[in-house]
Amino acid sequence: MITRTYGATDNETWWAYVKRTGDDIVKYRHALKNIVTSMVQQRYRRSFFGVLWSFFNPLLNLAIMTVVFSLMFSQDPLKFSIYQMSGIVTWTFLSASINSGTQAFIHAEGYLKKLYVPKILFPLVTICNELVNFFFGLLGYYSIGLIFGLHLSRTHLLLPVAMLVLAIFSLGITLILSSITVYFRDISHFVQVILQGFMWFTPIYFKLDFIPEASRHLFSYSPFYYLVTLMRRLIYDNQFPSLAEWLIPIGIALFSLILGLWVLKKCERTLIYRL
Amino acid sequence: MSALIDFDQVSLRFRIYHNRTPSIKETVLDWLSQRQKRATGYTEIYALNQISLTIKSGDRLGIIGRNGAGKSTLLKAIAGIYPLHAGQLLVRGRVSPLIEMGAGFNPELSGRRNIYLNGAMLGIAPEAMAEHEAEIVEFAELAEFIDMPLKYYSSGMYSRLAFSIATTIQPEILLLDELLSTGDSHFVSKATARMRQLFSSSHIVILVSHTMPQILDLCNTAIVLHKGKLLMQGTPAECNAFYTSEAFVN
Incomplete structure (x- = not known):
């Protein structure tokens, strides 16, 4: 028989907290699967073209960007557009999961106030849902890319590892932002603007070579730069990332996760009263 | 080991924030203009005030009290939804909370999918729920509607499904908060029978109800709560007498 003891203070050690969180995720994995499945089904049920959009959207984007950027930069327009697409598909996952993750607890109010559900479930739902979208986005990227000259190599096999690193990073950020949002509801406006800023400090629509050498170091302050580069090495450059190109994004991801768990631990006891 | 709930000097405090949706903008503006703080002002209310209470296996506890007495909060503390402000609470046994209608339901999904969702929300695997599915549908008398989205259910159908899953x-440990009030009389009598059956297998049932006959009929012990304080503990009849007495009314 399960015994639970509830006390007045949080005297749980950091290690016990991490272990409990892990146990909770295992215990509630069915709930996670159930909620994510229904979210995906609901999104694609409404329209027959649901899944096809993930193909047409990048195709239309490709057409526009090819025209626009072949005028702007002296690059091979098609190849350059595929380069951009690899950045966009990665950026879309990161920004979409952070943007919608900010509201994770606010939207889960109905569950959190009526049932005991581990809080981390809801940020996880967002990330898993966006991972499914990421998957469809990549499907679009590959189908268009292969038609217009993308080559495949063994590096593409490491894609799931890179996706995991990205997911851990966004989970950490989402944990921080969704917790703070309960106390300050207008965080999401700031998040949108800040993400917009980061987007232009990450080589997505352009190559780092285009930037004057003197200001290139500015990009090294954006964590997104390392995450996008990791993905791009694997799915566009067909190069195995260097050790640093692995370790920096992994380090950033783990740091973000630890920070996120720490913030949630701080907020866990008061969060429910502020919803 | 049998089911047990033990409240030791438990207090639970709500802060009613004057501003329900605080924002950074307001916090900064308040700080700049040195005005009274809108974002952080609150009123404190003790929803539970130094409650000490032991509920043992076999107890069918009825909770009596007016609106705002802390009845639902007591259930939510047992379910682990609200962290305590003082004291200690021990809960031994799997809790099935039926505190609010449609907790852990998704109205877009069919009744059948919701059975699994609800189970998963209580940490029960789909394989285990599959064994219960037929019984749940049959008891709720929803066979013809079970594949329909929940949003088309009437409130009675909703509560029948919820009760059926929870039991x-x-x-x-089963927590029931005014749940039977929306069922029709046929279902209420069926549910009452099911509850008696549950009682006989020596679990803890806690029932919050404003329908006094229901408490007198189903419970073997009762408490009276008033403004977060435990005023009386005794048999349902004693508590009922106290609750309706002039001393309490005043």
């Missing part, structure tokens, strides 16, 4: 999964 079929063999909870060790």
